[in-house]
Amino acid sequence: MAIHLSRTFVLRKLHQLSGIVPLALFLLEHFYTNSKAVAGAASFNKAVSELQSIPYILLVEIGGIFIPLIYHAVYGLVITMEARPNNLNYPYPRNWFYLIQRITGVVLFFFIAFHVLNFRFGMIPGLNTISVAHRPDLAFDIVAGEFRIVPIFLIYMVGITATVWHLANGIWLFMVDWGITIGERAQRLTGYACIAFGIVMLLVGINAAVAFIRPGGLLGGLL
Ligand code: HEM
Structure with a gap:
């Protein structure tokens, strides 16, 4: 029996799958590494240095993160432009979640572009010009210096919240x-x-982000 899968169906399934493998897995690893900041600068810098020492790290980043991310982001924007929100007609939670999934996707597009250019490549004019990945010894200090700038810290709070919403709701959609x-x-x-x-x-x-400006994070000194 011949099974015919339309191009849109396959692209859509790949979009959903890329959100889980590898993007969700990467995010778990990313939050784990960032949480090393709770134990202090030396612990975080060591974690960054270990990541950078992974063999073929650039290829791993390109194949495992950048390509799936660009595909997921660009096709996500295409889906968003085609979307027909109907929340006003049917105010059910699922319809709102549908809309928020798309709004957080757009927020993530700009946030991740800013975040990667900023810390991975040091290319945002006016902020640090050193790539955190290239100077693991300075990694904690670079991030801490930026997080002390209130608007930058707020951008990260919005970005982290949007990412977590998108992922948690995304896992439900996927299942x-x-x-x-x-x-x-x-x-x-x-x-x-x-x-x-x-x-x-x-x-x-949020605790990992706070740990860059308050030793030990939110509960610093208590644990
Ligand atoms: C960078 C910008 C991003 C955009 C524009 C975007 C856009 C979207 C859109 C529009 C959907 C809904 C698809 C649908 O309902 O069929 C979606 C689903 C999803 N996204 Fe993203 N996304 C982005 C980043 C991410 C990131 C970083 C992650 C992982 C942490 C992620 C994980 C997911 C998951 C797990 C789903 C659910 C897949 C499903 O519907 O079964 N996305 N994304």
Whole structure:
């Protein structure tokens, strides 16, 4: 039996899959590395240095992060432009989540472009011009210096929040669309699990950012 898959179907499935593998996996690793800042500058700088010593790191970054990210981002914007939000007609939570998934996608597009040009390549005029990846010994100080600038720190708070929302809701969408979570009750319970996951990720992400300007992070000195 010949199975015919339309081009749009395949592109759409690849878009959904790229959101989970590798982007979600990368984000978990990224939050883990950033959380080393809670233990102090030396611990974070060592983690950056170890990442940079991965063999073929540039190829790993290009194939494992940049290409999937650019595909997911660009095709995500195409999907967003084709979207027909109907929240005003049907104010159900799922319709709002549909709209917020697209809004956070657009926010992420600009935030990730800024973040990568800034810390990975040191190319934002007026901010640091050193790539954190090239100077692991200065990594903590470069990030800390920028996070002390209030508007930059606020941009990161918005970016982290948008990323975590997009990921937590994205995992739910993926599980439902790929037929992993079937039935009303299972979908509701998976929804609660994704909310719990999102809250934990948000706290971990914000705590790591705070650790660059307050030793030990939010609970610094208490733990
Ligand atoms: C960089 C800009 C980004 C844009 C413009 C974007 C856009 C989108 C859009 C429009 C959707 C909804 C697709 C649909 O309903 O069919 C989506 C889904 C998703 N995104 Fe993103 N995204 C971006 C970055 C990311 C990042 C960094 C991650 C990982 C942390 C991610 C993970 C996901 C996941 C897991 C889904 C759910 C896939 C599904 O619908 O089954 N996205 N994205």
